[in-house]
Amino acid sequence: MGLEEKLPAGFLLSTVEGLAGYMRKASIWPATFGLACCAIEMMAVGTPDYDIARFGMERFSATPRQADLMIVAGRVSQKMAPVVRQVYDQMPNPKWVISMGVCASSGGMFNNYAIVQGVDHIIPVDIYLPGCPPRPQMLLNAIIELHHQIETSPLGVNREEAARAAETAALSATPTHQMKGLLA
């Protein structure tokens, strides 16, 4: 709606936050976005054996314009990267991304020139899901984790504050290339 984004901070917004989070988490439509072998497991989650509809995901949307969740299932090649970004841009807000499998999360065992080393180079990722490929229960677990995240996500003024705090923390953190000495 957009109205909830304009509320001033305080009691009203926190109530709306809770309600909106509760509503949003229970009706997420995933976009069909299978790129490789992980997509087979993603399809298996749609079968009656695991039944993704129990989590309010009645169908996999064939168009990104009617999808809220992008499950990047499989390795993202350099050639596919602009397509991933475009599909993500076509999804309406609010939208979430699950990076399914190690290839999508970090390149996995394909540490080479052809594969994007983690889909978070292209789009913001909410949940990382390890596994090669993850079994259907692992994807369901990732979806439940995402539900927790959506339920507690801030809105409007609070979200802007949270984003600003996250940016400040990221800027003040030590960059990886400046970390010296022995690990741990």
Next chain:
Amino acid sequence: MADDTVGKDVTPAGPKGSEVGAPRAQRSGSDDREKGFLSELFAPVAGFGVSFGTMFRKVATEEYPEKPRPTAPRFHGRHQLNRHPDGLEKCVGCELCAWACPADAILVEGADNDDTPGGAGRFSPGERYGRVYQINYLRCIFCGLCIEACPTRALTMTNFYELADNDRGKLIFTKDQLLAPLQTGMLTPPFPMADGLEERDYYQGKVSGPTDAQKAYVHDRDAAASDGDGLDDDGSTAPSITGAAGRPGNAAAAVPGAHDLVHSSNPSAPQTREGANP
């Protein structure tokens, strides 16, 4: 020939088509006699019988978060660093697992065990131990080559699979998360090997638990540590000797393994996050 086949196809279809199109009353009388009043009444909703009957069938869906089905016993799940029966670590820091890993997911840094008094201490039987042990679960493909490469069976895999997280950093598991929790009777390293035994005796199964000398050493060590911290608490060190109800060893070192027990008893989403947190 072609004309014949066409004619054969058309002739039987003709009467059938007219019968379907015709109203009910004009059909042959034999159909009317077979169908009773009730079957006529329920004919339009007869198809729902299948749906209704399905309600009483057993549900095929796995109700995952509440009632997950067990995995196959040899399912490749999260790794575990095992211990000897007295509590010493089996990992000798040889880095063979890291060399075998096809995805470069494992990082090991070995260090020397130190038996001299006041030194760094002994964590594993033998010369060296794994000082740093990290597995990046965003690279690990759960192939099990590290388990095959491990010469001491220090690294094995559990059936635990709920690893999803919202942070990349939390998915790099460190040694305290990977180490097996201390079983009843085990002591917290560092402490010296059992008297009169050498490294190979550990692998030949000659050690079944901590000796009295080892218990005394750990007791003295914990007492010294608690004195140094200014915590004058007798109860904190007593369980390491008795080992009956309380977790052996000092409490701080026992915490990292605690989440493993929680996972195995109740594998649900909230505990998963605790597992990833240090």
